[in-house]
Amino acid sequence: QVQLQESGPGLVKPSQTLSLTCTVSGGSVSSGDYYWAWIRQPPGRSPEWLSYIFSAGSTYYNPSLKSRLSASMDKPKNQFSLSLTSVTELDTALYYCATIQFGRGRYLQNWGQGTLVSVSS
Amino acid sequence: EKVMTQSPATLSVSPGERVTLSCMASESIGTNLAWYQQKPGQAPRLLIYDASTRATDIPVRFSGSGSGTEFTLTISSLQAEDFAVYYCQQYANWITFGQGTRLDI
Numbered sequence A: 001q002v003q004l005q006e007s008g009p010g011l012v013k014p015s016q017t018l019s020l021t022c023t024v025s026g027g028s029v030s031s032g033d034y035y036w037a038w039i040r041q042p043p044g045r046s047p048e049w050l051s052y053i054f055s056a057g058s059t060y061y062n063p064s065l066k067s068r069l070s071a072s073m074d075k076p077k078n079q080f081s082l083s084l085t086s087v088t089e090l091d092t093a094l095y096y097c098a099t100i101q102f103g104r105g106r107y108l109q110n111w112g113q114g115t116l117v118s119v120s121s
Numbered sequence B: 001e002k003v004m005t006q007s008p009a010t011l012s013v014s015p016g017e018r019v020t021l022s023c024m025a026s027e028s029i030g031t032n033l034a035w036y037q038q039k040p041g042q043a044p045r046l047l048i049y050d051a052s053t054r055a056t057d058i059p060v061r062f063s064g065s066g067s068g069t070e071f072t073l074t075i076s077s078l079q080a081e082d083f084a085v086y087y088c089q090q091y092a093n094w095i096t097f098g099q100g101t102r103l104d105i
Helices: none
Strands: A003-007 A018-025 A034-041 A048-054 A059-061 A069-074 A079-084 A093-101 A115-119 B004-007 B010-012 B019-025 B033-038 B045-049 B062-067 B070-075 B085-090 B101-104
Touching: A003 A093, A018 A034, A018 A093, A018 A115, A048 A069, A048 A079, A059 A069, B004 B085, B019 B033, B019 B085, B019 B101, B033 B062, B045 B062, B070 B085
Parallel strands: B010 B101
Antiparallel strands: A003 A018, A018 A079, A034 A048, A034 A093, A048 A059, A069 A079, A093 A115, B004 B019, B019 B070, B033 B045, B033 B085, B062 B070, B085 B101
8 A cells, every 4th residue: 555645844935935745655656556646725625636747757737726836756765746836825735645546537546644834924 | 627516515414324415517527536535634535436436445335326417425324433524526627626515413
């Protein structure tokens, strides 16, 4: 069973760039078995899909946020990451990483526990 | 963007009851629908995918049905641990979630 652990800055100032990392255990980001996804959930609201990336380097972004998002992988560290530029208070949320099994529908099978990011000056 | 609408927003129920939650898509999504359960302080947990297939280790009291634009999640006999928020998610075109249905005691 793949396990995921998010890490992030906790607090980011408006207009700055938010950087998140997900560390994978029990599987390999290089394997091609999964897409590696990011989802966020503002307090009291429903989840919002942000991005997913495949081992071959293909990246996919939520069209409404595409201009601000950048996903990447660090295969030696078995991690994948997401950057979100020009943050505002609206980007305050619990950020999750998750897996989407390759070759199946884009449903989210395994989730990390999430990392809370607050945007405030 | 395919908009997912869940109803009701909140449902007050009792243990042992049969419950049906609704999810509607703004346009046809075939059977590209998943359901998740989320308890306070936890990540969402996949219950159902492809509209009607239970995920690994999900109890048989959870069942999903529907296709096109109308979907339901049924819990045949509510257990105490089922009180949570339930989300539907479409994956026919990118990924979008409904706003959730909260099951309250």
